[in-house]
Amino acid sequence: MVKDGKVFVARTDSGDEIYLLPKMANRHGLIAGATGSGKTVTLKVLAESFSDMGVPVFLADVKGDLAGMIQEGSGMEERIERLSLRDAGFEYNKYPVTFWDLFGEKGIQLRTTVTEMGPILLSRILGLNELQSDILTIAFKIADDNGLPLYDTKDLKALLNELSENNKDYAADYGKMSPVSISAILRSVVALETQGAETFFGEPALNLTDWLVTDTRGKGMINILDSESLINNGVLYSTFLLWMLSELFETLPEVGDMEKPKMVFFFDEAHLLFKDTSKALLNKIEQVVKLIRSKGVGVYFVTQNPRDIPDGVLAQLGNKIQHALHAYTPADQKAVKAAAESFRENPEFKTFDAIMELGTGEAVVSLLDENGTPEIVKRAFVLPPMSKIGGIDDSLRDSTIKGSLLYSRYANAIDSDSAYEILKRKGAMLAEEAEREKARAEEEKAKVLEEKARQKELTAAEKIKERERQKAENAKKRAAKSVATTVSGTVGREMGKAAGQGFGKFGKTLGGNLGASLGRGLIGTLFKL
Numbered sequence: 001m002v003k004d005g006k007v008f009v010a011r012t013d014s015g016d017e018i019y020l021l022p023k024m025a026n027r028h029g030l031i032a033g034a035t036g037s038g039k040t041v042t043l044k045v046l047a048e049s050f051s052d053m054g055v056p057v058f059l060a061d062v063k064g065d066l067a068g069m070i071q072e073g074s075g076m077e078e079r080i081e082r083l084s085l086r087d088a089g090f091e092y093n094k095y096p097v098t099f100w101d102l103f104g105e106k107g108i109q110l111r112t113t114v115t116e117m118g119p120i121l122l123s124r125i126l127g128l129n130e131l132q133s134d135i136l137t138i139a140f141k142i143a144d145d146n147g148l149p150l151y152d153t154k155d156l157k158a159l160l161n162e163l164s165e166n167n168k169d170y171a172a173d174y175g176k177m178s179p180v181s182i183s184a185i186l187r188s189v190v191a192l193e194t195q196g197a198e199t200f201f202g203e204p205a206l207n208l209t210d211w212l213v214t215d216t217r218g219k220g221m222i223n224i225l226d227s228e229s230l231i232n233n234g235v236l237y238s239t240f241l242l243w244m245l246s247e248l249f250e251t252l253p254e255v256g257d258m259e260k261p262k263m264v265f266f267f268d269e270a271h272l273l274f275k276d277t278s279k280a281l282l283n284k285i286e287q288v289v290k291l292i293r294s295k296g297v298g299v300y301f302v303t304q305n306p307r308d309i310p311d312g313v314l315a316q317l318g319n320k321i322q323h324a325l326h327a328y329t330p331a332d333q334k335a336v337k338a339a340a341e342s343f344r345e346n347p348e349f350k351t352f353d354a355i356m357e358l359g360t361g362e363a364v365v366s367l368l369d370e371n372g373t374p375e376i377v378k379r380a381f382v383l384p385p386m387s388k389i390g391g392i393d394d395s396l397r398d399s400t401i402k403g404s405l406l407y408s409r410y411a412n413a414i415d416s417d418s419a420y421e422i423l424k425r426k427g428a429m430l431a432e433e434a435e436r437e438k439a440r441a442e443e444e445k446a447k448v449l450e451e452k453a454r455q456k457e458l459t460a461a462e463k464i465k466e467r468e469r470q471k472a473e474n475a476k477k478r479a480a481k482s483v484a485t486t487v488s489g490t491v492g493r494e495m496g497k498a499a500g501q502g503f504g505k506f507g508k509t510l511g512g513n514l515g516a517s518l519g520r521g522l523i524g525t526l527f528k529l
Contacts, residue, residue, distance in 0.1 A: 027293060027318035114151060152198070
C-alpha cells in the first residue's frame with residue numbers, strides 16, 4: 001500500500017514502518033526466500049503499491065496465483081489487525097490487469113520477430129554451440145545486407161536453406177559456413193517450433209510502450225505473463241524476459257533520476273535467467289541491469305537464494321527483502337551466511353540466525369534511504385496484499401482478455417512480405433530462368449541436329465549425283481572405246497589385207513586379222529591412258 005507517497009512494505013514488532021522510496025525504486029531489488037516463505041505475497045504488495053502510484057508493472061505468473069489481482073482480496077483480517085493496518089488506511093482493492101501469453105491461450109497473444117530477438121538470445125533458445133552461434137550471427141548479417149526481413153521461423157528456415165544450397169556464393173564475403181552446422185541449426189529451429197515458437201515469433205510484434213499505460217483511475221496497468229506452461233521451457237522463459245529487458249533499454253529514452261519509475265519488472269524464478277548462460281550474454285545482462293535504471297525502469301529479481309544471482313548483477317540490487325532460508329547442509333549454511341553478510345548488520349540481532357528463524361510472511365529487510373545508502377537491516381512482517389491471493393476462473397480471464405483495448409491489435413497474426421516470400425520468389429525466378437535456359441539449350445540442340453541431318457542429306461544427294469556422273473562418263477568412255485575399237489579394227493584389217501596381198505589369199509587373210517588385232521590393241525592402250 002502507499003502511505004505518504006511512499007511504498008509501505010513492512011512493520012516490525014516494535015511498530016517501526018519500513019518504506020520503499022519511489023525515487024529509489026529504479027535502483028532495483030531482490031526478493032529471496034525458500035519455497036512457502038512468502039515471496040509471492042511480497043511481490044504482490046510491491047506491485048500493488050506501484051500500480052497505486054500510477055506506475056505500470058510486469059509480472060511473470062509462474063504458479064497461476066497472480067491472476068487474482070484483478071479481484072478484491074479477503075481473509076487477511078488477522079494479519080491486518082496484528083499490524084494495525086486499519087488505522088493506516090488499508091482496504092481491499094482490485095487492480096487493472098492485462099493478461100499476456102506467448103502461446104495465446106491464457107492471455108493476449110504476445111509476439112516478437114526473429115530479428116528483434118537477435119542472434120545472441122536466439123542462440124541461447126536454440127541451444128547452439130559457439131560455432132553454430134557464429135554462423136547464426138553471420139546469417140543475420142546476410143539477411144540485413146540483402147534486405148531479407150526475418151519475422152517468423154519460416155523466414156529463418158528459408159534463409160538457412162538458402163545459405164546451405166548456395167554456400168559457395170556467400171563464402172567470399174562472409175566466410176565458409178559448414179552445411180553440417182547449418183543443418184544442425186535448422187533442426188534446432190524445427191524443434192523449437194514444436195514447442196510453440198511458431199505462435200511466438202511473428203507479427204504484429206509487441207510494442208512495449210503499450211505497457212506504459214494507466215487505467216481510468218490513474219492506476220498503473222499490471223501486465224501479467226501467464227508462465228505456467230512456459231516455465232516448463234526454462235530457457236525460452238528466461239530468454240524472453242531478457243529480451244523484454246533489452247528492448248526496454250533500447251527503446252526508452254534517458255530520463256535520469258525520477259520521482260518514481262516509469263515501469264517496474266518482477267522476474268520470478270530468476271535463477272533461470274542465469275542458468276547455462278554464456279559469458280557474453282551474462283556481460284550483456286549485467287550491462288543492461290546497470291544502465292536501465294537511467295531509463296526509469298526498476299528490476300526486481302525473485303528467487304530462492306541470493307547466490308542464484310551473479311555477483312555483478314547482485315551488486316546492482318539496492319533494495320533487499322530476504323525471507324526464510326534453511327540450512328540443512330554445509331553448502332546451505334554457506335549460502336545463508338553469504339545472504340546475511342550482504343546486509344548492514346543490526347546490533348539488535350544476528351542476521352544469520354534471523355534468516356533461519358523467520359516465519360511465513362516475515363523477512364529481514366534493507367531498503368535504500370534518501371541518499372541511496374542501504375539502511376540497517378530490520379526484521380519485520382510484510383504487509384498482506386489488498387487483492388485476491390490465487391487464481392481466477394476461465395470465464396473472468398476470457399472476458400478480461402477480450403475486453404482489453406489491446407486484444408484486437410494483437411489477436412490476429414500478420415504474414416508480411418519477408419525472407420520466406422522473397423527467397424521463394426527468387427527460387428521461382430531461378431527455376432523459370434533454368435527452364436528458359438533448358439528450352440534454349442534444347443532449341444539449339446535441335447538446330448544442330450537439323451543442320452547435321454541437312455548436311456547428311458546434301459552429302460547423300462551429292463554422292464548419288466557423283467555416281468550418276470561417273471556412270472555417265474564411264475558409259476561415254478565405253479561407247480567411244482567401242483567405236484574406236486571397231487574403226488581401228490576395220491582400218492587395221494584393211495591395212496593388213498593390203499600388206500598381205502602379195503602372199504596370196506592366205507597372206508591377205510592373215511594380214512587382215514593381224515592388222516585388226518594391232519589396231520584394237522593400240523586403241524585400248526590409248527583409252528587406258
